[in-house]
Amino acid sequence: MTESVPPSAPPSAPETVSAAVARAERVRGPWADVWAQFRKHKGAMLALITLGVLALVCLAGPLVWRIDPNFIESDTVKMFKMRNQGPSLAHPLGTDQLGRDMLARMMFGGRISLAVGTVAMLVAIFIGTTVGVIAGYFRRLDGLLMRLTDLFLALPLLPLLLVMMFLFRDSIASTLGPRLGTFLLIVLAIGLTSWMQAARVVRGEVLALKEREFVLAARSIGTPSRRIITRHILPNVLSPVLVAATLGIAAAIITESVLSFLGLGFPPDFPTWGRLLYDGIAEIRTYPERVMWPGIAISLTVLSVNYIGDGLRDALDPRIRGR
Amino acid sequence: MLSFTIRRLLAAIPTLLLISLVIFLLVDLAPGSPLSDIPLTVPPEVRQKMLAAMGADQPVMVRYVLWLKQFFWIEPLYGIDALFGTDFAQGAQRIISWQSKVPVFQIIGERLPQTLTVVGTAYLIGVLIALPIGIYSAYRQYSWFDQAGTFFAMAGFSVPTFFTGNILILIFAVNLGWFPTIYDTNLTVTDWASMKAMLLQMALPVTVLALFNAAEISRYTRSSVLENLGQDYVRTARAKGMGEGKVLLKHVLRNSLIPVVTVIALGLPTVFGGAIVTEQIFKINGIGAALIGAINVSDLPTVQTITFIFAVLIVMFNLIADILYGILDPRIRYD
Numbered sequence: 001m002t003e004s005v006p007p008s009a010p011p012s013a014p015e016t017v018s019a020a021v022a023r024a025e026r027v028r029g030p031w032a033d034v035w036a037q038f039r040k041h042k043g044a045m046l047a048l049i050t051l052g053v054l055a056l057v058c059l060a061g062p063l064v065w066r067i068d069p070n071f072i073e074s075d076t077v078k079m080f081k082m083r084n085q086g087p088s089l090a091h092p093l094g095t096d097q098l099g100r101d102m103l104a105r106m107m108f109g110g111r112i113s114l115a116v117g118t119v120a121m122l123v124a125i126f127i128g129t130t131v132g133v134i135a136g137y138f139r140r141l142d143g144l145l146m147r148l149t150d151l152f153l154a155l156p157l158l159p160l161l162l163v164m165m166f167l168f169r170d171s172i173a174s175t176l177g178p179r180l181g182t183f184l185l186i187v188l189a190i191g192l193t194s195w196m197q198a199a200r201v202v203r204g205e206v207l208a209l210k211e212r213e214f215v216l217a218a219r220s221i222g223t224p225s226r227r228i229i230t231r232h233i234l235p236n237v238l239s240p241v242l243v244a245a246t247l248g249i250a251a252a253i254i255t256e257s258v259l260s261f262l263g264l265g266f267p268p269d270f271p272t273w274g275r276l277l278y279d280g281i282a283e284i285r286t287y288p289e290r291v292m293w294p295g296i297a298i299s300l301t302v303l304s305v306n307y308i309g310d311g312l313r314d315a316l317d318p319r320i321r322g323r
Numbered sequence: 324m325l326s327f328t329i330r331r332l333l334a335a336i337p338t339l340l341l342i343s344l345v346i347f348l349l350v351d352l353a354p355g356s357p358l359s360d361i362p363l364t365v366p367p368e369v370r371q372k373m374l375a376a377m378g379a380d381q382p383v384m385v386r387y388v389l390w391l392k393q394f395f396w397i398e399p400l401y402g403i404d405a406l407f408g409t410d411f412a413q414g415a416q417r418i419i420s421w422q423s424k425v426p427v428f429q430i431i432g433e434r435l436p437q438t439l440t441v442v443g444t445a446y447l448i449g450v451l452i453a454l455p456i457g458i459y460s461a462y463r464q465y466s467w468f469d470q471a472g473t474f475f476a477m478a479g480f481s482v483p484t485f486f487t488g489n490i491l492i493l494i495f496a497v498n499l500g501w502f503p504t505i506y507d508t509n510l511t512v513t514d515w516a517s518m519k520a521m522l523l524q525m526a527l528p529v530t531v532l533a534l535f536n537a538a539e540i541s542r543y544t545r546s547s548v549l550e551n552l553g554q555d556y557v558r559t560a561r562a563k564g565m566g567e568g569k570v571l572l573k574h575v576l577r578n579s580l581i582p583v584v585t586v587i588a589l590g591l592p593t594v595f596g597g598a599i600v601t602e603q604i605f606k607i608n609g610i611g612a613a614l615i616g617a618i619n620v621s622d623l624p625t626v627q628t629i630t631f632i633f634a635v636l637i638v639m640f641n642l643i644a645d646i647l648y649g650i651l652d653p654r655i656r657y658d
Contacts (some may be wrong), residue, residue, distance in 0.1 A: 023361075025465075040427070043473075043474075044631045053516070056579055093502030099422055099491060150338070151338060151341060151342065151345075153637075153639075154338060154342060154634060154638050154641065155345070155634060156340060156596055156630055156634050156636075156637060157596065157597070157630070158596040158597075159596065159614055159626075159630045160346070160349065160630065162599075162614075162615070162618055163349060163350055163353070163618060163626060163630065166348070166353065166618050166619075166621070167350075167352055167353050180364070212411060219350075236414075250481065253361075253484055254481075257483055257485075258483065258485065261485045261556055261600065262599070262600070262603060262615060263481075264618075277486065281429055281489055284489060284493055285509070288493055291486075291489055292489075292490075295483075295486035295489075295490070296481075297484075298483060298486065299478075299481055299482040299483070299486060302481040302482075302483075303478060303481035303482070306480070306481050307477060310477075
């Protein structure tokens, strides 16, 4: 770790003071401070490890566990024997009602759930930051954009998401294929309905930043607005955006699983954790583990992401840092 | 204050109009027509007449304006008629569900009591759980109680309700048999036995929703109390020898509940949205179930009306939260 170099240690070789200071600063940049504060948050560290393990299993697991998650035994007699098995060495999490391996399906589903969460968050953050920066920086557009944000905040989002899924699922699936089509639709729908918080936070930050001396200085030497935004404004709104992004992943994963639970999410041959849970509920009385595994996976992931967001918020807040 | 309220009410009108337009146009894109359950053997000119009779052959803007008129003018008239036995509406065309061919507001009237009983009770219990937890967590910051409360709140909004709901059903309804698995909408409370049955069937859905709501509100309460505990007036109160209980419950609590009350008001409409999932888990025949049912058969008037009612609730409670804030906090001056 960077902290293992004590900044006050006397340099062993003859070294100028300025070089030592420069080295210390290079070693301990602002991100090292954030990391040092983040590591003090025990819950967040535990969450980071949990999420890391979960993501690793989902991403690298299929390289080791090479069973096709959609493999159904073509021989009917064999297929019937394969159905609804309990945990065994061949299938550590058992098999489902069509004899598909649950471990493989869980790993596959985890990939999609995490991908949906990440991409939907990126969409939401992109829209939110853009709207927030433009509203905060250009006074002429502020009223209009904030009115738009308020309008979106007043929309009943879950019913509208359901309506959007219902409306466009078939048409987009027929043009782009059911997998890519549903993925794009869900990601865009969630992104389009969850950017408002980020926009508000970013706008507030930009409004304050715009009056600061370094922005004034940049403007006085004739820097165009575009460059002021990319060089001076955006790096300074990074921390609230990071926190919003982390919490956004959690919200997107939950929303996707709610859509899947209500039967308006992914098709069954392209499972997410939410879809697996939905499929398991039909037989929850005989095979409760088929609901437990995806449910635990969703809960653990979202809990971890929320804890990481909490830790990040503390770590990125300079008022708390260093206490 | 009054002029602020009036100003906000007036400002809410264009917002609602815009939202209604967005909802109407979006839903109107849906495939499906009011005649989808009419046999194909019906000749096309008859179909055309049926469409014309329902007003579904008009251009979309005409239908939108008609729907607006029905929503804001004709349906309230019917409501007044039903309440006072008058006849203002005089048989004007109401918003008719394509699925069941009865007025949408009649469906909502039938479904709303179930939703309100469960959601209302759950929200009330959620608030009652959340306030003490939040206050004590803040008072004993970083104690084990606070840590446990933080974990409880984190878990509360991280574990999806459809997971907790089904697990609770499995444990308490299927394995232990304490509660029924399905909510019986036809049950009316007449005596103690039916009262007990009602409480039993409400227990699980209310628990799920209450825990979910309590999680968020307890966080807000905690941070609000924490903020107030550091204020000068708390030190003054302690310095003049006031007891801790009085400082906390009288001085700090009153001040810190101001933002919490607005959060509670703001959260109420989203609870209706969240109830869609809970109603699906416990098979409660409420307004959320009506919406899902209508979406699945593309019953557009019902979807449009229920979605718009949700929007009206959100705008209304935003307004209520703002006004409450102004009334409760004398430092806030809107005028």
